[in-house]
Amino acid sequence: MSEEFPGYKGEALNFLKKAGAEIGDIIRITKNGETYEGILIPRSEYGDEKHIIIKLKSGYNVGIRVDPTTHVEKIGVGVKPTFTPPALPKQKSDLPKVAIVSTGGTIASRVDYRTGAVRPALSASDLYSVVPELSEIAIVDTEILFSLYSENITAKHWSETAKNIAKHIEKGAAGVVVAHGTDTLGYTAAALSFALQDLPVPVIMVASQRSADRPSSDAATNLIGAVKAAATAPFAEVVVAMHETVSDTSTVFHRGTKVRKCHTSRRDTFRSINATPLARTENEQITMLVEDYRERNPSRKLNLKPNFDEKVALVKFHPSLNPQIIEWYVDKGYRGIILEGTGLGHVGNYCLSAIRKATKNDVIVAMTSQCIWGRLGMNVYDTGRDLLAVGVLPLEDMLPETALVKLMWVFGQTTNIEEAKKLLTENIAHEISPRTLHE
Amino acid sequence: MSEEFPGYKGEALNFLKKAGAEIGDIIRITKNGETYEGILIPRSEYGDEKHIIIKLKSGYNVGIRVDPTTHVEKIGVGVKPTFTPPALPKQKSDLPKVAIVSTGGTIASRVDYRTGAVRPALSASDLYSVVPELSEIAIVDTEILFSLYSENITAKHWSETAKNIAKHIEKGAAGVVVAHGTDTLGYTAAALSFALQDLPVPVIMVASQRSADRPSSDAATNLIGAVKAAATAPFAEVVVAMHETVSDTSTVFHRGTKVRKCHTSRRDTFRSINATPLARTENEQITMLVEDYRERNPSRKLNLKPNFDEKVALVKFHPSLNPQIIEWYVDKGYRGIILEGTGLGHVGNYCLSAIRKATKNDVIVAMTSQCIWGRLGMNVYDTGRDLLAVGVLPLEDMLPETALVKLMWVFGQTTNIEEAKKLLTENIAHEISPRTLHE
DSSP states (O other), rough: SSSSTOOHHHHHHHHHHHHOOOTTTTTEEEEEEEEEEEEOOOTTTOOOOEEEEEEESOOEEEEOOOOOOOOOEEEEEEOOOOOOOOOOOOOTTTEEEEEEESSSSSTTEEEEEEEEEEEEOOHHHHHHHHOOOOOOOOOOEEEEEEOOOGGGGOOHHHHHHHHHHHHHHTTTEEEEEEOOTTHHHHHHHHHHHHHHEEESSOEEEEEEEEEEEEEEEEEHHHHHHHHHHHHHHHSEEEEEEEEESSTTEEEEEEESEEEEEOBBOOOTTEESSSSOOOOEEEETTEEOOOOOOOOOOTTTTOEOOOOOOOOOEEEEETTTTTHHHHHHHHTTTOOEEEEBTTTTBBOGGGGHHHHHHHHHHOOOEEEEEETOBBBBOOSSHHHHHEEEETEEEOTTTHHHHHHHHHHHHHHHOOOOOOHHEEEEEEEESOOSSSTTTTT | SSSSSSOHHHHHHHHHHHOOTTOEEEEEEEEETTTEEEEOOOOOOOOOEEEEEOTTTTTEEEEEEEEEOOOOEEEEEEOOOOOOOOOOOOOOTSSSSSEEEOOOSTTTTOOOOOOOOOOOOHHHHHHHHHOOOOGOEEEEEEEOOOOGGGGGHHHHHHHHHHHHHHHHHHTTOOOEEEEEESSTHHHHHHHHHEEEESSOOOOEEEOOOOOOSOOOOOOOHHHHHHHHHHHHHHHOHHHHHEESSSSHHHHHHTTSEEEOOSSSSOOOOOEEEOOOOOOOTTTTTTEOOOOOOOBOOTSSSEEEEOOOOOOOOEEHHHTTTTTTHHHHHHHTTOOOEEEEHHHHHTTTTTHHHHHHHHHHOOOOOEEEEETTOOOOOEEESSSHHHHHHTTTTTTTTTHHHHHHHHHHHHHHOOOOHHHHHHHHSOOOOSSSSOOOOOO
């Protein structure tokens, strides 16, 4: 890796050095008779050694794979960044303090308008200059915890994030905003919901679907809604704050255990599943949408339970699934398996003996539905009853993703299997909705 | 298994024999001081040896686990079935011929009103007596191919079903209705869409979410809609016919490759994903909802391609996924892996080397999104580009379940890896929607 050429290494880096090009310079790449011209932009630290990324005139970024026939040439010098933060607005000292903790993602990053690259830039002054409205809402304390694409976040990061949030709450934050990539935001939101018990103040997870250099970006709206909620919302729960619809008018707060990314690109991609969202903001007013919630109470003592055990698997059932996969997890010392079954909570009868082997080996096997919406009903058909009989635990209307996270968390709390089963099946953070008359 | 006591075996069967009880008799079970009374009902062939199922007065069925403390007693004799089919309506000989092939599920079954048990009962006379409207629509030819809960259907059953449908089409059916449980209906619908190419007439898959003994059953409406479409619809594609909303007023036809069960219990559980449904029926009128479809043409020659290879896996990515699972599939001789990634088509960077190992071993690895809705965009972030660089194939907006089925089908057609890649990524049965301006 090179500091001058962030993200570039190996062959691609050699080409850039030979051409004497710097990030931001205009370069021309010729390969197999094709010519590409654009601004050289940095890569993430996980880039391979073969691709150079340039921003075309059209605004699109392309990756070009270098090979021995490739020629790279610098044809223009990059203009040095002209981005100068405006004078900071005068801070009102009587505003609530809000911590913004960034784990990565585009939401709280600053776009380098020269290169189109997005960089973590979470100093308070950066933030105020990009979203000046924030200075009217709160005194912002910022911290870059990770700079990760959220698909690279694992259970270890959940623990670190929970501890970091606890630290900010201990320091007197009126609320904590967590910036996070959208990809695995739902998983992390569930993790924090279990790890941060008896919250005194709200924890608002926020993200954006469109990077801030696009006119349709949802970054500013979502961030303002999130900071406002952290500062003033009446609830003290872990929520995900995102666009309610495709338009910019309202932000909705989904409970961390009931939220799922449901569209690859829409700004209203997050949905509360089998639950009403907790609250919404419109015209700067927060309206609660449910009656049963934990109220903000700064004197409440946070109960931090940040440990997770990664030896838990999610197996999505499908026709012709090889049941040996279940045995493999058992043999590997896994402690729990969440099944994503069909319909009311079923898997093919050809999986039954592998599941029996798992439960006999004190591996917890629990059922969720790949339907996503609705509740299990494992007493309705023989298949369900047979699964219950071999010890499969039905998880009601819990999301498969939340169930996975919860079981990792459960095994971070206890090694006793009976205690683990009890923890997994009882409602801790609204992950199981109460039955309604409608059902 | 016993013929007198369908589904019962082992210990449970012994208790019933000792009590001298028959199916339909009223029995009393005493266990741990609790008493249960109800009508003894049959079980599926996959029941365990421990449970006796009775229908309580309330109408609910319960399974009671027998143990050495259990006492079973016959307290009333079952009334013999009083179900007598009414006189068959006179068949109009000029109606189109429609074949109804049953693979199981409740849709085309007859409920024994004495016991509440649902049995396959697909003789034409049974069907006409349960749903007399059918005799006005078509001359029905029925066949019980399997009697399976759909979670027990595998790729082998897809092959058999495709061949059976082909046989009926060859015999001159104006359309074929396939009755199927809802649980894996989407998978089978995709399988038939690939296996039955150049269809001359429609293949209508149909199911019901509520068994016919419930007042809210959707069985009759769905079946009428399906037979009507098989007989008269202008299209010749594989579709799933189900309730459009929770009310009984309309049936909607989803394309077999774009349909997914999205709710555990609602009657409108099936949804077209990333696509408009093909057609709908309201007031007995079929309205096409898309312009681009294959028209009915009985003189077209069906191209039957019924083979599937089960050595294909679906791996749903999640934080802290163990990448060894991918290597396990490679070591087991799997030929393809469908990844259900996050967002635009991502997995954690810690999975990259396992994926590289797979592709280097000529295992096809292809990407879909666990968001379900939306399209992949694997050129947007480094993660996506890195995955493309190691040979992962992006499958656009294809459903993960459809992608799995398609790759099994692809390896049923060819062993050549380049040909397989081409088949997988090109649009065969509307599994990939064209890009729209909206995106």
